[in-house]
Amino acid sequence: MAFHNVAELTPIGEGTAVQLCRIPTELRLQLHAFAHDSGLKTGGMEIRFHMITDRVTLFLEVVNAAQLTSGHTVAQVYHGIFQETSPRILGTHVTEIVIERPSELALMKQIADKEGLAFAPDLVRVILPYESQIAFVRVEGETEPPRADSFPDKRLLVYGSSISNGASAVRPTGSYAMRTAAGMGMDLLNVSFAGGAMVDRVMADYLAALSNWDTAFIELGINMIWDVQKGRPGSPDEFRERVDYFISRIADAHPDQWIFCTDMFTFKGDVSQGEDRLAFRSAVADKVKQMNKPKLVYIPGTDLLTSASLLTSDLIHPSEEGLMEISNRLVDIIQSYWSGK
The missing domain is CATH 2.60.120.260 (Galactose-binding domain-like)
Known part of the structure; x- marks a missing residue:
C-alpha cells in the first residue's frame, strides 16, 4: 500500500x-x-x-x-x-x-x-x-503498491488554513484543493492546518526543503487576522514580517517552479469593512511584487471567491458553491500562466 x-x-x-x-x-x-x-x-x-x-x-x-x-x-x-x-x-x-x-x-x-x-x-x-x-x-x-503510471507525475502543493484543508466541504473530494488538483490533472499534496496556518518560519523551512511538488498554492492570513488565543485582532506588522520570510524562503528555494500566493478569500471582514483586511492583503501583494520573480504570482483572494453570499453561515468558510468557484477560477488562472496568456 x-x-x-x-x-x-x-x-x-x-x-x-x-x-x-x-x-x-x-x-x-x-x-x-x-x-x-x-x-x-x-x-x-x-x-x-x-x-x-x-x-x-x-x-x-x-x-x-x-x-x-x-x-x-x-x-x-x-x-x-x-x-x-x-x-x-x-x-x-x-x-x-x-x-x-x-x-x-x-x-x-x-x-x-x-x-x-x-x-x-x-x-x-x-x-x-x-x-x-x-x-x-x-x-x-x-x-x-501503486505503479508509477497509476497516478499523476505532477503534484500541486497547497498550504493554508482550514479552508484549504477541506473545512465546510460535504465530502473529502469537495474541497477546493482537491477540485483544483483534479482540474489540472495533478496529484495533491496538502499541508494546511485548521486554525494553525500561522505562517511559521519552521513551516516555510519545511516546505522549502520539499522536492516532491511542481506547483504551489499558498493561502495566507485568515488564521492571523484574528488572534483566537488573545481574543483580539492580530498584528498586521507581525503578519507582514512573517510573510516576508515565508514567501522569500520558499520562492528562493524553488526559482523554477510556479508559486501562486493569495490572501484572505472574501469573508465577513469585507462586509464590515474592517481596516485590517487591507493591511493583511497588502502584505502579501507587496511581498510578491517586491520579489519580482517571473514564476511567483499574487492572486487576490477576492478574485477567487467573489461574493459573500458564497460563504457558510459563519461568514468565514466558503460554502460548497464557494469552494467550486474558488477551484474553477484557480484552475483557469494557473493554466493561463502556464500557457503564457
Whole structure:
C-alpha cells in the first residue's frame, strides 16, 4: 500500500494500529497549538493500492471520535477517478471498509485510455475526511503498491488554513484543493492546518526543503487576522514580517517552479469593512511584487471567491458553491500562466 500525503506513521495503543500524520511530529509540535491537533487531521490523505484478491477489507479507527459533532465522519472510495456510489461512514468504533473489484473495470480502463485520465482505474483510492484523526489498524486481502503510471507525475502543493484543508466541504473530494488538483490533472499534496496556518518560519523551512511538488498554492492570513488565543485582532506588522520570510524562503528555494500566493478569500471582514483586511492583503501583494520573480504570482483572494453570499453561515468558510468557484477560477488562472496568456 501507499499512504499518500502521509509523512509519518505513529504507533498507538498496544496493537498494530498506526496513526497517520501529514507532517513529522517534531515539526508539528513546533507550530501553533492549533496545528498540534489539526496537523493530525486527514484532509488530503489517501490510502492507495492495487488489488490482487477480488476483495480487500481495511480496518480504520477514528482516533478523535469524541470530537466529531455528528458522531461519525465520511470517507470515499475511488477506482482511479471513478467514484463508488456510496460514501463510507466511519464511526466511533473500528470500521471495516470492504472494497470489491469493479465488475466494469475493463470498460473503465477503455474510458481512461480514450480520455487520458490522470489515475488508473485499477488504483483503489480510499480518500479520508478532513475533520478526523485516523489510525490504520490492519488489512485483509492481498494488495500491492501503486505503479508509477497509476497516478499523476505532477503534484500541486497547497498550504493554508482550514479552508484549504477541506473545512465546510460535504465530502473529502469537495474541497477546493482537491477540485483544483483534479482540474489540472495533478496529484495533491496538502499541508494546511485548521486554525494553525500561522505562517511559521519552521513551516516555510519545511516546505522549502520539499522536492516532491511542481506547483504551489499558498493561502495566507485568515488564521492571523484574528488572534483566537488573545481574543483580539492580530498584528498586521507581525503578519507582514512573517510573510516576508515565508514567501522569500520558499520562492528562493524553488526559482523554477510556479508559486501562486493569495490572501484572505472574501469573508465577513469585507462586509464590515474592517481596516485590517487591507493591511493583511497588502502584505502579501507587496511581498510578491517586491520579489519580482517571473514564476511567483499574487492572486487576490477576492478574485477567487467573489461574493459573500458564497460563504457558510459563519461568514468565514466558503460554502460548497464557494469552494467550486474558488477551484474553477484557480484552475483557469494557473493554466493561463502556464500557457503564457
